[in-house]
Amino acid sequence: MFQSIERVPGDAILGLIQQFKDDPNPNKVDLGVGVYRDEHGNTPILRAVKQAEKQLIDTEQTKAYIGSHGDPQYGDYILKTVFGADHKVLAADRASATQSPGGTGALRLAADFIASQLPGHSIWLSDPTWPNHLGVFGAAGLDIQRYPYVDAHNQLDFDGMLAALKKIPEGDVVLLHACCHNPTGFDLNHDQWQQVLAVVQERGLLPLVDFAYQGFGDGLDEDAYGVRLLADNLDEMLVTQSCSKNFGLYRERIGCFIAVAADTEQKDNVRSQLAITARENYSNPPAHGSAIVSTIMSSAELTALWHQELDEMRNRINGLRRKFVDGLKPHGLDQQFAYVAEQRGMFSYTGLTKAQVEKLREDYSIYMVASGRANVAGLNDDNIDYVCKAIADVVG
Numbered sequence: 001m002f003q004s005i006e007r008v009p010g011d012a013i014l015g016l017i018q019q020f021k022d023d024p025n026p027n028k029v030d031l032g033v034g035v036y037r038d039e040h041g042n043t044p045i046l047r048a049v050k051q052a053e054k055q056l057i058d059t060e061q062t063k064a065y066i067g068s069h070g071d072p073q074y075g076d077y078i079l080k081t082v083f084g085a086d087h088k089v090l091a092a093d094r095a096s097a098t099q100s101p102g103g104t105g106a107l108r109l110a111a112d113f114i115a116s117q118l119p120g121h122s123i124w125l126s127d128p129t130w131p132n133h134l135g136v137f138g139a140a141g142l143d144i145q146r147y148p149y150v151d152a153h154n155q156l157d158f159d160g161m162l163a164a165l166k167k168i169p170e171g172d173v174v175l176l177h178a179c180c181h182n183p184t185g186f187d188l189n190h191d192q193w194q195q196v197l198a199v200v201q202e203r204g205l206l207p208l209v210d211f212a213y214q215g216f217g218d219g220l221d222e223d224a225y226g227v228r229l230l231a232d233n234l235d236e237m238l239v240t241q242s243c244s245k246n247f248g249l250y251r252e253r254i255g256c257f258i259a260v261a262a263d264t265e266q267k268d269n270v271r272s273q274l275a276i277t278a279r280e281n282y283s284n285p286p287a288h289g290s291a292i293v294s295t296i297m298s299s300a301e302l303t304a305l306w307h308q309e310l311d312e313m314r315n316r317i318n319g320l321r322r323k324f325v326d327g328l329k330p331h332g333l334d335q336q337f338a339y340v341a342e343q344r345g346m347f348s349y350t351g352l353t354k355a356q357v358e359k360l361r362e363d364y365s366i367y368m369v370a371s372g373r374a375n376v377a378g379l380n381d382d383n384i385d386y387v388c389k390a391i392a393d394v395v396g
Contacts, residue, residue, distance in 0.1 A: 016033065023365050025365035030375075031374040031375050032368050044248065047309060048296050048303075048309060052296045053292060068278040068284060070097075075097030075098070082224060083224070083231055084228060094262070095258055096271040098258075101254075101282060103242025104136065108140070109278060109281070112277045113259075114140070115142055121173060122173070123175060124173065124174045125146055125175050126149035126177065128150065129149075129183075147160075147165060148164055154339070154349060158188070165205070172206070175207075175209075178223060179211070179218075180212075184348075185344055187217060187344050187345075197229055197230060197233055197234075206236060207234070207237045207238070209227050212244070215246040215314060216245055217314070227239060231260060235262035238257070239257075240256075240257055240258075253289060254286070254290055316377075317377055320377070320384070322341050323381075325340055331391075331392035347376065349373055350373070352391070352395075360390055360394055
């Protein structure tokens with residue numbers, strides 16, 4: 001029966017992992033895979049996480065299911081982190097939190113919810129966006145449309161974005177990146193968020209905010225500006241959240257899907273549907289990751305340590321951006337790549353062409369995605385001069 005099944009190409013980013021591992025060059029540099037790396041090239045386990053896990057070993061009493069919506073304590077902590085502890089949507093009991101297997105699981109919950117409960121409506125994604133957005137929403141059968149985000153000069157095309165949003169049909173869903181836009185690193189400023197809000201209100205659109213990198217841009221509260229602005233002014237919105245980056249819990253697969261409704265009754269109606277959606281997808285989410293987060297957030301000492309470690313990761317990335325631009329100055333390229341220092345998050349849309357990316361890999365064993373997206377966290381003091389010299393060579 002399997003004879004008619006055809007082989008398909010593997011995920012391009014995951015393929016880079018294997019190519020990098022097989023490369024014998026001692027100077028090889030991995031700027032492709034989307035995980036945080038420290039100055040030694042490792043993806044560390046946070047000290048707060050280690051301490052929380054030690055507590056869990058001694059205190060955990062059961063391995064029973066935690067229910068389709070997940071751990072209520074975890075959901076409460078995530079809602080307060082995303083919106084702020086005193087936000088009016090929480091005071092009015094208008095927000096529902098459904099724990100998910102990672103941010104990707106939250107996106108799939110959103111996709112299936114839109115497909116089943118809001119049929120006939122398209123979802124609009126930025127061009128470019130995280131490639132798996134296309135896969136997740138396409139797999140759910142949604143009609144995918146695009147709005148521009150980056151122009152021909154590798155700058156944020158806000159005018160083009162806003163003009164496109166103004167033409168979206170009423171009731172359609174528009175996916176917005178809260179911060180640390182993946183793959184470009186170009187974020188909206190406060191004034192631009194205000195303009196997006198005005199269009200969303202005018203057109204009657206439903207925003208779905210992908211919030212995978214809270215704390216990696218400018219800070220936990222600073223990065224939440226757009227999410228909280230929308231929640232301040234809209235009756236309905238959707239948010240997908242992830243603890244992969246800001247807690248370093250990549251393999252624990254811990255995220256959250258949040259739905260904000262006009263009132264508690266509508267929120268409970270939505271929540272009832274989401275329980276069925278989760279049940280039909282994976283039944284119950286994994287418990288260990290949420291237990292780690294809840295343990296950290298329930299301890300003032302561990303929360304303070306987590307904040308410190310998150311600050312260290314964010315400051316390191318932002319510092320590397322500046323060092324990268326400075327490293328290109330001797331090659332006369334600092335102005336050409338000045339925007340890299342202004343971008344936020346782990347990723348940078350470098351503006352390098354596919355041919356230049358291939359030459360970096362073939363001649364220098366420097367690996368990044370074909371689009372030119374680079375994971376800035378893969379840089380360190382030992383390799384940054386090497387990378388800058390190589391880029392200067394391929395740019396010519």
